[in-house]
Amino acid sequence: MSRPVFRKSVFRSSPLVLAGTLPLLLAFGYAKPTSAARYAEPAGGKFTYSGGVGAILLEKCASCHRPGEVSPFSLLTYEDARKRAKQIALVTKSRFMPPWKADSHGEFVDERRLSDAQIAAIQEWADAGAPQGDPKAAPPVPKFPAGWKLGTPDSVVGLSEPYPVAAEGRDVYRCFVIPTNGTEDRFVKALEVHPGNRTIVHHVIAYLDTSGTARKLDAKDPGPGYQTSGGGPGFVPTGFLGGWAPGNDARFLPPGIGTLLPKGSDIVLEVHYHKSGKPETDQTKVGIYYAKEPINKRVRMLPIINPFFKIPAGAEDHVVNAGMPIFSDITVLGVTPHMHLLGKSMKVTATLPDNTQKQIVNVPDWDFNWQISYVFKEPMKLPAGTKLSLVAHYDNSPKNPHNPNTSPRDVTWGEQTTDEMCIAFLGYTRDDENLLKTASK
Secondary structure, three states: OOOHHHHHHOOOOOHHHHHHHOOOOOOOOOOOOOOOOOOOOOOOOOOOOEEEEEHHHHHHHOOOOOOOOOOOOOOHHHHHHHHHHHHHHHHHHHOOOOOOOOOOOOEEEEOOOOHHHHHHHHHHHHHHHOOOOOHHOOOOOOOOOOOOOOOEEEEEEEEOOOOEEEEEEEEHHHHEEEEEEOOOEEEEEEEEEOOOOOOOEEEEEEEEEEOOHHHHHHHHOOOOOOOOOOOOOOHHHHHHHHOOOOOOOOOOOOOEEEEEEEOOEEEEEEEEEEEOOOOOOOOOOEEEEEEEOOOOOEEEEEEEEEOOOEOOOOOOOEEEEEEOOOOOOOEOOOEEEEOOOOOEEEEEEEEEOOOOOOEEEOOOOOOOOOOOOEEEEEEEOOOOOOEEEEEEEEEEEEOOOOOOOOOOEEEEEEEOOOEEOOEEEEEEOOOOHHHHHHOOO
């Protein structure tokens, strides 16, 4: 078992660690709701698409299962669902779908977790031959926004020309430098990423650079952007603006909270490409939404991290711990757990000064393909003196179907997918910060 790592202070996170390990920095805020029919028990006692099941699918599945989104097929109509009724019953019963990995019960925004009753309803419907019920009683399709989900951005930036990606070979991590030419500091409320080619774009991270280093790296590399190993942009960034991965939606930060965009910043978009088997091109763009209201608090990122571990070859349940104390009162907006292919589970807990324990997140069935940011409906207050603890389990045995090594080897911390990580990012604000009061002085 690895020894817990206790960092010195909640406000002294190493920029080198953050630059090399941050998988996603997503906005921990509020999503714009869509209108969807709610699940209800059928009046006649038997489930049909119109009587219960359709409402479940539209509420929990349609945000991804619709044209133009990450899922390979749509589930907006009865015919869409009928053709795949047995498959839907199978993947929901196993909780493989919807992709909600946390063991949660209503504390997070946009929780896609199905209840036992909902899973049973889908199973009963599929076993009965997927009956439609009364077509006139079918639930209405949610009104999803066209184009930019959060509305028209204040600024749209991205790749100035299509970037070619070869048919085969190793994954590509490419950084594209985008000057903002800002003459004053600004706060950002949301960043919405539009992958240009969802077939090959695995994830996107928007770093910030005020040093000009990214421009120099770009100048040395022929073609659009410059190559990296996937462990960050190749320098210590000034900050992070946001990101995208399947399963994570763009959100506005809560009122009065923003992400700082310093004047003169370059946005450095790191795009992770995986090959599709044929030549492809991509021209990813991002929409930036600036704060219109006064900003009183800046959102920050706190990593609970342990980079000092070795997972022995063949170990089926290796445990890695991490922890840190909090020396100032903070408010946690959300959490993003992160491991690689050997990860089995992760649990993050806060122990308050009076020894009361609060669960921040528990992911009992980790899936590298769904690295979800969990956003609290009610932000969690953590007083000074709180101790944060993380417990992660790893399977480095041949029984793990996701093990990248046919013959398992010892695995340590590293930037490649075949290496491992043990980290959870907490998005938080400092309770003692008052930017409006500071600005008035």
